[in-house]
Amino acid sequence: MSDMTLEVRNLRTHFFTRAGVVRAVEDVSFSVQRGRVLGLVGESGSGKTVTGFSIIRLVDPPGRIAGGSILFHGRDLAKLSEREMRGLRGNRIAMIFQDPMMTLNPVLRIDTQMIETVRAHAKVSHAEARARSRDALGMVGIPSPDERLESYPHQFSGGMRQRVAIAIALLHRPDLIIADEPTTALDVTIQAQILAEVQKLAANVGTALIWITHDLSVVAGLADEIAVMYAGRIVEAGDVATVLDRPSHPYTHGLIGSVPSRNKRGTRLRQIPGMTPSLLDLPEGCAFRARCAYADAACEKDPPTTEPARGHALRCFHPLLEPVA
């Protein structure tokens, strides 16, 4: 098996709404290797969730994948039938949603749901499926998993529910997990427990992870690579140190600068003026230009993706040369 678990090339996912075309994902390329964590960061509406949904093929009309390829171990997911996709989903590829109730059925006991998931993809006895479910709950740090299997989702706290959803994602030790803001609603103490489990999974099982978040501090501690999305495009990507310590894109730079700990205590924060544009019929040109201090006439065209250094991707006509963070 090659070390490249997922390679997304020039992905485009558009929503053809009555009001016009929403280019939610536009020419997005990235890859994730076995056992590595990619942090996909961006503000709300930048296209992170739609990117995740595209990979796992859960985009509903009026949205559809309008171009590009999604190579999972070399096989293009964009071309698979729904039946073939069902064989992979929950088995080789799993998704963890921000709201664990997207995964959990409120009226079924946890054991029923987990055993069902195990047996959907593995020909094992009921007892074996139950044992695997219990082990998965133990792995995510749920105390007394045997008893907990007999509970209903509402008997868990939010953090525990999310851990159950993660346990379900782990059941088949997938090659790829897409996690969409799974800890955003949780307390730091619980978030840290979950991040610890995720780190173990990548290290021990070799699972490749796409960790979607708007929180730069979480990816700083968790990810190997970062891709920064803005208005449907990846504007900068590379290893964590390159992107966070020496950002070249004015947006990445502005985003990092606005994090409170990057500013002297009690002083005004560096802020990016304005707000994110609507993706509906977005005009040509760099979508950041209305907020960018370096914008000029050149920026009225779409900046192409360049590779200023190996493994560092950038979409900007006037990258910052000096490490200014």
Next chain:
Amino acid sequence: MSAPVIELRGVSKRFGKSFDIAARLTHRLSGALGRPYKDQTVHAVDTVDLTIRKGEVVGLVGESGCGKSTLGRMVAGIMPPSDGSVLWQGTDIATLSPEAARAVKLKVQMIFQDPYASLNPRLRVAEIVGEAPRVHGMIPRGTFDAYVDAQLHRAGLDPAYKRRYPHQFSGGQRQRIGIARALAVQPEFLVCDEAVAALDVSIQAQILNLFMDLRAELDLTYLFISHDLGVVEHLSDRVVIMYLGRIVEEARAEEIFAHANHPYTQALLSEVPRIEARKKHFVGVKGEIPSPIDRPTGCHFHPRCPHAMPRCAIEAPALREIAPGHRSACHLNT
């Protein structure tokens, strides 16, 4: 040191049996499973003493459900305590005449996490912002428009938008409307309850800057409730840490981030993701956040505390001063 504006003395808040549906269902199920009936009182805030002085920014931190919002509501005078007293500039607000109580209530305004839920969708921005000050006779005759424009402008909104409805604004703009509405009644004290939690990073920075500017401009005092320790560290002069309804530690911001004393504070701070950290080794505070209905005995933190001793399960530690201006509630200090 400036004079206290708000003092909480032995303040508690308990909630009775008004369960939500999920709680009722759990209750019924556990009954069906033959578990014994338990007292269902929620001890949301438990004998809290806190003084906030003029011009201070006090950050209030703690896990979900530990009582931060309940405490904030009592400070804002929109929820009476079950026990204890809330003093405004030295006077117990429970002893004020209805008229004086109304005036004090206006002096303390609250800003919420979800600006949308707290704005009436049927009113135009001008009405949302101008209604309360007009009712309270704060706007001189014939100057309503100018008054509203000034409030919007101060909150960083173009007054040209004032005929619009809340749904026509972005999240950050709605939060600005909420701020303009609060400032319109000329408060001296703002309780901000997760006021930037729902906002994107770049918009969050804009709103935090607005809070800092307003503090300087209007000499405001803040109780700033947030689960984001980075935000709290940046903004606060003093930080208060709550655990299951009680204050467990309180100190100047620099002091608490450099020399946390309480084991819970230490655990909390060690798990805060920081943008400077690379490939951090996450651990997590072991165990679950306990329920305010079924509270652990003694020190509430003992089931999760790495330093717990036999005494901790029996006796609740008092919040005592361990250095000037630094209070902590832990038996390790005695």
